[in-house]
Amino acid sequence: MDPEPRTTPSRHHDPGVSLARFTGRILVVCPRCGGRALVVPRPGVAVPRYYGELLFQPRRLACGGCGAVADRQPEVSGAGLVGAVPGGSADPFFRRPLWLQTRCAGRVLWAYGEEHVDALSAHVGARLRERGGARPTGAMFARLPAWMKRSDQRAEVLAGLATLRELAGRTAPGDRSDAAYERGDHPRAHRSLYFRGGPYEP
Numbered sequence: 001m002d003p004e005p006r007t008t009p010s011r012h013h014d015p016g017v018s019l020a021r022f023t024g025r026i027l028v029v030c031p032r033c034g035g036r037a038l039v040v041p042r043p044g045v046a047v048p049r050y051y052g053e054l055l056f057q058p059r060r061l062a063c064g065g066c067g068a069v070a071d072r073q074p075e076v077s078g079a080g081l082v083g084a085v086p087g088g089s090a091d092p093f094f095r096r097p098l099w100l101q102t103r104c105a106g107r108v109l110w111a112y113g114e115e116h117v118d119a120l121s122a123h124v125g126a127r128l129r130e131r132g133g134a135r136p137t138g139a140m141f142a143r144l145p146a147w148m149k150r151s152d153q154r155a156e157v158l159a160g161l162a163t164l165r166e167l168a169g170r171t172a173p174g175d176r177s178d179a180a181y182e183r184g185d186h187p188r189a190h191r192s193l194y195f196r197g198g199p200y201e202p
């Protein structure tokens, strides 16, 4: 293993982080009150050994504002579990619109939670981007849309990310972003299955 390269404000190392990594805590629009709700692993669920496992866990949606609670079990297919598919502006489990959405450079910028916003900010703000040696196919940074990586839009994207960071701290229905609505951009399922040995992607 190579030593972990340093990340500084002007030099960013992309370790091949997948979007799954940020699915441990997702801020969504509450289905009942329209305020901020959280999607997290069900209480008592074991801490995953790797990030991909997060997509196969039972989930709970909970709203601190109105008390709404919903649970979701992963789908079962034969001997395995069907993984949730991250991507698009809805959470991969309940398919609620993400709370962190804002209009930016003619598009909609979205994130799952604060940690995701921080990771995107570090990446977009970097002057020099490096890529890690081992990159899984789900590597988030390699798959960012081109408009987020354009240097002439960097300031605008960073401002959008600052807006998302501020939204993360707001919870009331009246704080909902005008971009935080369903837009049907969920990715097609690709049937990732979980067997005893770990995730399996045909």
Ligand SMILES: [Zn+2]
Pocket (backbone or CB within 6 Å): 030, 031, 032, 033, 034, 035, 036, 037, 063, 064, 065, 066, 067, 068
């Ligand atoms: Zn609510």
